[in-house]
Amino acid sequence: GDSVTQMEGPVTLSEEAFLTINCTYTATGYPSLFWYVQYPGEGLQLLLKATKADDKGSNKGFEATYRKETTSFHLEKGSVQVSDSAVYFCALSVGNRDDKIIFGKGTRLHILP
Amino acid sequence: DTAVSQTPKYLVTQMGNDKSIKCEQNLGHDTMYWYKQDSKKFLKIMFSYNNKELIINETVPNRFSPKSPDKAHLNLHINSLELGDSAVYFCASSQRGMNTEAFFGQGTRLTVV
Numbered sequence: 001g002d003s004v005t006q007m008e009g010p011v012t013l014s015e016e017a018f019l020t021i022n023c024t025y026t027a028t029g030y031p032s033l034f035w036y037v038q039y040p041g042e043g044l045q046l047l048l049k050a051t052k053a054d055d056k057g058s059n060k061g062f063e064a065t066y067r068k069e070t071t072s073f074h075l076e077k078g079s080v081q082v083s084d085s086a087v088y089f090c091a092l093s094v095g096n097r098d099d100k101i102i103f104g105k106g107t108r109l110h111i112l113p
Numbered sequence: 114d115t116a117v118s119q120t121p122k123y124l125v126t127q128m129g130n131d132k133s134i135k136c137e138q139n140l141g142h143d144t145m146y147w148y149k150q151d152s153k154k155f156l157k158i159m160f161s162y163n164n165k166e167l168i169i170n171e172t173v174p175n176r177f178s179p180k181s182p183d184k185a186h187l188n189l190h191i192n193s194l195e196l197g198d199s200a201v202y203f204c205a206s207s208q209r210g211m212n213t214e215a216f217f218g219q220g221t222r223l224t225v226v
Contacts, residue, residue, distance in 0.1 A: 034214055038154070043203060044217040087154050093207075093214075100169055101146075101207070101215050103156040 002027045006090045006104035013080055014112050021075040021107050023064075023090035031092040033057075033066055033073040034101070038087045047075075047088070085111045116140050119204045119218035126194055127226055134189045134221045136204030142216075144168070144209045145187035147179060150201040150220070159202075162187055163209050194225045 006023040013019060025031065035047040035057070048057030053068035062077045073090060090104040119136040126132050138145060146169075147159040161169040162181045176192045191198060201222050205215040 032213070036217075043219040044156075044205075046214045046216075049214055089156065100158055100161065101205075102158075106154040106156070108154070 002029075002031070002092060002094060002100075002102050004090050004092055004102055004104035006088075006107055009087075009106070009108040010110055011107060012110040012112065015082055016079045017111075019075070019077040019080045019084075019109070021088055021090075021109070023073045023075065023104060025071050025073065025090075025092050027071075027092055027094055029094040031094045033064070034091040034093070035062070035064055035073070035075050036089040036091060036103075038089065038106070040086070044089065080109075080111050082111045082113050085109055117204055117206055117216050117218040119202075119221055121221060122219060123222050123224075125224045125226065128194055128196060130194050131190070131192045132194060132223070133191070134202055134204075134223075136187050136189070136218060138185055138204075138206040138216070140206055140216060142206040142208050143184050144207050145181065145184070146205040146207075146215065147187065147189050148203040148205060148217075150203060152200070156203070160187075160189075191223075194223075196225050199223055199225045 003026045032051045034049045036044040037047045048059040050057040050066035056065045064075045087106045093101045117138045144163045146161045159173045160179045165181045178190045181187045201220045204218040207215040
């Protein structure tokens, strides 16, 4: 079945450090890929998305590239801020079936000042 | 203007009680979901409805019964609440077949005591 695997957390970094959160997926169709972010006490917000191979999604300094050959969608940011502390979820959707959005287990990110 | 709103935000109740959580979306989407997030932040889909029709039922106990009076609303009723039902429940909506992202409500934190 379709699935998403992302790196275990928590990830702790100092402010201005480079961030990578790894995500790989398994899907039988042609999925769209997403990164969602959940700030403490809040719901999930879409951070960025990519709908086909080689697309790059970007938002708020975060980027991820849809790599079909490695079935990956790693999240990167060049210089993190304390305000980036949150839980990050990689997700996929194969919209021509049951529209289920499948999430990875989430990676908690702590940024130290 | 809130896109996906769910009520209540917090719900504390005793074991054995019956409770409902309501969800409404004003995005014009035709598909709505309920997700459960456990204490480790793992998100698991419970149900999805498309135009008031049940599409996904992910082996959720019969005590959980979703109801969709129209495509803008999806309520979740839980009978005979158990301690293990304590979690955060998220409602979400999307447009079917478009591989687009889902929009999430703020969540309902259910605590069963």
